[in-house]
Amino acid sequence: MRNLIYTTLIILIVVIVSCSNGEPAVLFSDSINANTVINESGNMRFTGEPSFDSDGSCMLRADTSAVFSLFTVHNIDVENTAIVYSAMVRTEDLKGRCYLEMWCFFPGRGRYFSRGLDNALTGNNDWTKMSTPFFLKEGENPDSIHLNIVTQGSGTVYIDNIILKMI
Numbered sequence: 001m002r003n004l005i006y007t008t009l010i011i012l013i014v015v016i017v018s019c020s021n022g023e024p025a026v027l028f029s030d031s032i033n034a035n036t037v038i039n040e041s042g043n044m045r046f047t048g049e050p051s052f053d054s055d056g057s058c059m060l061r062a063d064t065s066a067v068f069s070l071f072t073v074h075n076i077d078v079e080n081t082a083i084v085y086s087a088m089v090r091t092e093d094l095k096g097r098c099y100l101e102m103w104c105f106f107p108g109r110g111r112y113f114s115r116g117l118d119n120a121l122t123g124n125n126d127w128t129k130m131s132t133p134f135f136l137k138e139g140e141n142p143d144s145i146h147l148n149i150v151t152q153g154s155g156t157v158y159i160d161n162i163i164l165k166m167i
Helices: 002-018
Strands: 025-030 044-047 057-062 066-074 081-106 110-115 121-136 144-152 155-166
Touching: 025 066, 057 066, 057 144, 066 155, 110 121, 144 155
Parallel strands: none
Antiparallel strands: 025 155, 044 057, 057 155, 066 144, 081 110, 081 121, 081 144, 081 155
16 A cells, blocks of 8 residues: 555656646747758648748648658657647648648657647648657657658648647
8 A cells, every 4th residue: 555655655756747837848849930851852841821820831732632740859858757749731623631740750669650630631621730659668769750741632831830849
């Protein structure tokens, strides 16, 4: 019984200390502006308007289903926690749907994904916050994390204010 009480107190202290500032730890963020390095192609480019934060956004044009690779995050040290990839997304004439996708690569163990299918967008939408979580167990520390947006069908998608955080 005493061990259970001590264990519970230790867990409570760890939770209080880790949440003491009230803000999740940001592992990566990019507000998409003129200084953002985007792998521009005919279907993916920086645009000044529309923009969620008035600094610009990344415009994605899909003729068919496509995966747009936005960023790869390296050199993070996380395990036994949840990480959340979120972004502001706007759609125009999207036939089909779009959602956020996060791939975590683990040395010697392979790659695993999380997809935000539960909050996918279709049609015309003003700026909407989208997110997808990934739950890491103890000893699971990804070597790299790839942040994508997936379109299933044709249309235009804008993405802005990309954040990867630990909660």
